[in-house]
Amino acid sequence: MSARIIPFDYQGQAVAFNAEGWINATEAAARFGKRPVDWLRLSETRDYLEAMASALGLEGKVSQNHFGLTRTSRGGKAPGTWLHPKLAVRFAQWLDTRFAIWCDLQIDSLLRGESKPWASARREAAIGYRAVCDAVALNCEAQGKTPQRHHFINEARLINEVITGTFAGRNRDQLSAHELEVITLAELRDTVLIGQGMPYAERKGNLLGYVRGLLGKQIGRDAA
Structure with a gap:
């Protein structure tokens, strides 16, 4: 196609x-x-x-x-x-x-050309990832380290893991608008946590709880 x-x-x-x-x-x-x-x-x-x-x-x-x-x-x-x-x-x-x-x-x-919600969600997820990358780079520089490609890849995989349970990449072009929205919200929270200097393991636990709350609210709306 x-x-x-x-x-x-x-x-x-x-x-x-x-x-x-x-x-x-x-x-x-x-x-x-x-x-x-x-x-x-x-x-x-x-x-x-x-x-x-x-x-x-x-x-x-x-x-x-x-x-x-x-x-x-x-x-x-x-x-x-x-x-x-x-x-x-x-x-x-x-x-x-x-x-x-x-x-x-x-x-x-x-x-009718009204598929903007998905396009907007895809764009926002890309912006969210950019924010995470900037936070990772600043954190590395603050520690006197040079940001490497794997730092950014691992952070994206962390976001995917707290959502799907699998530490791996995802093709975002094949995700729904709702899935992209959850990713964006997790990315924004991760950006803040990195800025606060929270260690990786603590960030992972924090993000897991946050994402479960988001998904729980969605399930509640679907059942209503």
Whole structure:
């Protein structure tokens, strides 16, 4: 897929669309224990595809990819079967009615160019990381040390560890807006703690408690 992938948060899990409104059907279907291939094999789906292709003037397209209304990516950052935005809601209805309504709203937002919340969250997370890096550099210089690349990498991994439990990198372009917001808040707190001269182990414990509080509040809102 050449268009930028934009993950949206649905009940705490990311669902991938691209900037043109196409949905990663393989990823979405897996959340409901289904497969897009089974939907595509239905006779009513085939009829719908033909009618949609006719309405969009796509009859001449090779039927291998369903008149150009589906795309398959076998590698890269977004593997799976992707569906044209004109098919996404119909497909989502086969999965779950509430999910279909949610998809309709997200696609409408994308096609209207209103996907700014994710872009803003991504930008803010980048700024938060920059602040952490500056704090790390200043802390090293105060101790008479020269900041090294691994200092910055380890700090980013610390943020990821207190959120996910794993000391490793994450592709932030594949995270939802909510996940990016949690990262930004953790980064801002970490920046303050570094500035206070708090040792690494104490910072880790402080950040763990802080992030658990953030996630607990989110779970409470979801349950309300």
